Amino acid sequence: MKLTIEKVTKSYGEKVAVNDLSFELTEGVYGFLGSNGSGKTTLMRILASVSKPTSGRVLFDGEDIRTLDEKYRDMLGYSPQHIGYYKNFTVQKFMLYIASLKGIERQQAKQKVDELLELVNLTENNKVKMSKLSGGMKQRVGIAQALLNDPQILIVDEPTAGLDPKERVRFRNLLSKISANRIVLLSTHIVSDIEFIAKEVMILKEGVLIQKESPKKLLEGIRNKVWTATVNEEEVADLQAHFRCGNIAHNDERFDIRLLSETKPHSNAVQTKPNLEDLYLYYFEEDGVA
Amino acid sequence: MRSLLGFELYKLFKQKMIYLTFIGLLIITSSYMLNFERPSDAEKELYSKWEGTLTQEKVERSQVENEKLNVLIDKRVEEMEEKGEVGAAFSEEEATKVGMYETIAFIQGADDRTALRLSELEGEESLSTALETSILKENDFSYFAYNKAPREIIDYTSTFSLVVTGLMLMIGLSGMYSREYSSGVENYMLSSKRGRKDLARAKIIAALIYTFIIVVIGEAWNIISKIYLFGNEGWSTTIQYIFKYHFSPFGFSMIEYHLIQLGIHLLAAFSFALLILFISSLCRNVLVSLIVSGAIFGVPYFIVELVQMPTWLREALQFSYLYIMKVDFLFTNFNAINVFGQPILYPFVAILWMLILSVLFAYTTVRVMRTKQVA
Numbered sequence: 001m002k003l004t005i006e007k008v009t010k011s012y013g014e015k016v017a018v019n020d021l022s023f024e025l026t027e028g029v030y031g032f033l034g035s036n037g038s039g040k041t042t043l044m045r046i047l048a049s050v051s052k053p054t055s056g057r058v059l060f061d062g063e064d065i066r067t068l069d070e071k072y073r074d075m076l077g078y079s080p081q082h083i084g085y086y087k088n089f090t091v092q093k094f095m096l097y098i099a100s101l102k103g104i105e106r107q108q109a110k111q112k113v114d115e116l117l118e119l120v121n122l123t124e125n126n127k128v129k130m131s132k133l134s135g136g137m138k139q140r141v142g143i144a145q146a147l148l149n150d151p152q153i154l155i156v157d158e159p160t161a162g163l164d165p166k167e168r169v170r171f172r173n174l175l176s177k178i179s180a181n182r183i184v185l186l187s188t189h190i191v192s193d194i195e196f197i198a199k200e201v202m203i204l205k206e207g208v209l210i211q212k213e214s215p216k217k218l219l220e221g222i223r224n225k226v227w228t229a230t231v232n233e234e235e236v237a238d239l240q241a242h243f244r245c246g247n248i249a250h251n252d253e254r255f256d257i258r259l260l261s262e263t264k265p266h267s268n269a270v271q272t273k274p275n276l277e278d279l280y281l282y283y284f285e286e287d288g289v290a
Numbered sequence: 291m292r293s294l295l296g297f298e299l300y301k302l303f304k305q306k307m308i309y310l311t312f313i314g315l316l317i318i319t320s321s322y323m324l325n326f327e328r329p330s331d332a333e334k335e336l337y338s339k340w341e342g343t344l345t346q347e348k349v350e351r352s353q354v355e356n357e358k359l360n361v362l363i364d365k366r367v368e369e370m371e372e373k374g375e376v377g378a379a380f381s382e383e384e385a386t387k388v389g390m391y392e393t394i395a396f397i398q399g400a401d402d403r404t405a406l407r408l409s410e411l412e413g414e415e416s417l418s419t420a421l422e423t424s425i426l427k428e429n430d431f432s433y434f435a436y437n438k439a440p441r442e443i444i445d446y447t448s449t450f451s452l453v454v455t456g457l458m459l460m461i462g463l464s465g466m467y468s469r470e471y472s473s474g475v476e477n478y479m480l481s482s483k484r485g486r487k488d489l490a491r492a493k494i495i496a497a498l499i500y501t502f503i504i505v506v507i508g509e510a511w512n513i514i515s516k517i518y519l520f521g522n523e524g525w526s527t528t529i530q531y532i533f534k535y536h537f538s539p540f541g542f543s544m545i546e547y548h549l550i551q552l553g554i555h556l557l558a559a560f561s562f563a564l565l566i567l568f569i570s571s572l573c574r575n576v577l578v579s580l581i582v583s584g585a586i587f588g589v590p591y592f593i594v595e596l597v598q599m600p601t602w603l604r605e606a607l608q609f610s611y612l613y614i615m616k617v618d619f620l621f622t623n624f625n626a627i628n629v630f631g632q633p634i635l636y637p638f639v640a641i642l643w644m645l646i647l648s649v650l651f652a653y654t655t656v657r658v659m660r661t662k663q664v665a
Contacts, residue, residue, distance in 0.1 A: 048477070048481045049481055050480040050663060051664055070483050070484075070486075070487075073482055073483045074483040076481055076482075078481040083474070084477060084478065085473065085474075086473065088304055098478050100296075100297055101294070101482040101483070101484050101489065102482045102484065103482075106293055145478065149482075
């Protein structure tokens with residue numbers, strides 16, 4: 001199973017949202033990392049066939065998804081960034097409606113809906129109106145509906161936005177559980193979402209793919225560039241002005257600061273093991289440095 | 291497909307707004323009936339004496355009795371004036387009689403005019419003339435009966451029904467796609483196997499079912515309320531008894547005409563429903579969809595009624611949804627369009643036009659949805 005993105009560009013008038021992207025995806029979880037406006041959602045929409053590229057094409061096992069049309073959509077599960085719903089539909093009715101859109105027979109749909117609501121821990125809420133659900137619950141419904149047709153390609157756009165930490169952990173575990181034998185595309189700007197489950201992380205910046213590597217290899221790229229130091233308040237301001245800074249934690253009268261630098265940034269700075277948050281900082285906070 | 295259709299109907303009929311609007315519209319458009327009085331048994335009895343075929347003898351007798359009655363009333367008026375009395379110069383029974391005799395004279399006039407028109411057409415040899423002649427020769431206006439109910443039913447269909455149907459279609463259907471876009475449900479639709487072509491077909495069928503139900507309920511209300519007030523007599527009398535159709539060359543009975551009227555009204559409503567659905571598939575905002583549909587429905591009416599324009603343009607504009615749903619202009623006079631030398635009567639042109647538009651909008655909606663992208 002292979003999804004090939006071939007010279008895909010998407011423009012809205014003068015604005016180029018996605019610029020000449022080419023890459024291949026096989027089974028496994030792919031994390032799309034990028035700041036707001038980096039082109040993640042546009043790319044997700046193209047792959048979910050709800051938007052068409054201005055140029056280029058997407059191939060599934062060598063065949064254009066436009067030619068595959070319904071066959072491609074039959075293999076697809078898509079959870080968009082904003083979970084749309086009908087206010088007067090209960091969770092169960094909404095799921096049955098999506099099942100109907102996916103062409104699942106009524107009897108089979110009922111069984112599948114029950115299974116998936118259990119999987120996302122919403123069985124007890126199946127008679128609750130969609131409008132009464134919390135943001136996290138809606139996101140879980142979003143995931144559940146995407147899985148109704150047991151898709152070979154699962155696309156989830158910013159699934160953890162609005163979730164509390166506990167729900168985010170639950171979501172990551174869920175995704176990990178269901179990711180076998182599928183191509184799972186997960187777009188996020190929260191790096192911890194993909195840190196442990198992504199086969200590859202793809203970093204998008206201003207519509208351009210700037211990295212596509214396993215988390216391990218990506219982190220290797222910034223090895224020796226991540227530092228921690230314990231400094232006083234005046235030094236914090238100075239370091240923030242000259243370096244890309246991560247977490248700052250208060251430690252008695254002083255501060256523990258995490259920062260990125262090619263050279264030793266402070267006399268008492270020590271090198272530390274990089275994580276994906278550092279990577280994000282490395283690629284996306286560049287402009288913030290004075 | 292059945293499941294999708296079920297959900298579309300559920301979404302349509304779950305809108306509380308349509309029930310409130312429908313009830314409100316039926317009440318408002320029927321409020322004029324409060325001015326009506328139910329005919330008395332005596333009035334119906336008077337009519338029943340004259341009911342049946344109007345023979346020459348009957349027509350002459352009605353003229354004589356009408357003259358006698360007029361003389362009597364005139365005399366009474368003079369006496370009252372001399373005595374300085376104020377009040378009605380005739381009884382209710384006499385008023386009914388006068389009305390009845392005048393109606394007989396009125397319908398006799400239609401008969402005479404048909405004969406005159408036939409003699410005028412005799413010398414002409416065009417296909418259009420032949421068509422008009424053949425229609426006029428079929429006419430027989432001689433059946434007379436009390437027919438207030440069918441007259442009112444036909445009148446309501448060509449005036450208030452189109453307002454009720456038009457508004458109900460706009461309110462019910464304008465959001466069919468627009469609401470999917472504004473709620474974000476479009477993402478699921480467009481990325482799912484059945485969410486484009488099949489869903490479009492399901493929405494088309496749901497829109498047609500909704501339209502059918504609206505027209506049928508409107509018709510049921512129209513029939514029941516009028517029959518309750520005026521009884522069920524007079525369906526066999528011809529449409530020439532209605533002033534608007536007095537010059538009509540078509541000798542349909544009230545029941546025949548009402549069925550034709552209802553059929554064309556329903557066809558135009560179907561076609562308008564498909565237009566609304568098509569507009570909805572293009573508009574992200576329900577209000578915009580509603581306004582555009584409303585403009586297409588109502589603007590031709592105001593142009594025709596308020597703007598001076600050449601006859602051909604006025605007649606062309608009458609082939610818009612509102613007028614075809616109104617139906618009456620298709621039957622009030624002899625009108626045909628010449629297609630390759632063959633005259634096609636306006637009613638057939640209207641039916642064909644509505645069928646073409648229906649197919650066009652249904653097809654285009656499916657096409658739009660096949661290639662639709664999220665904004």
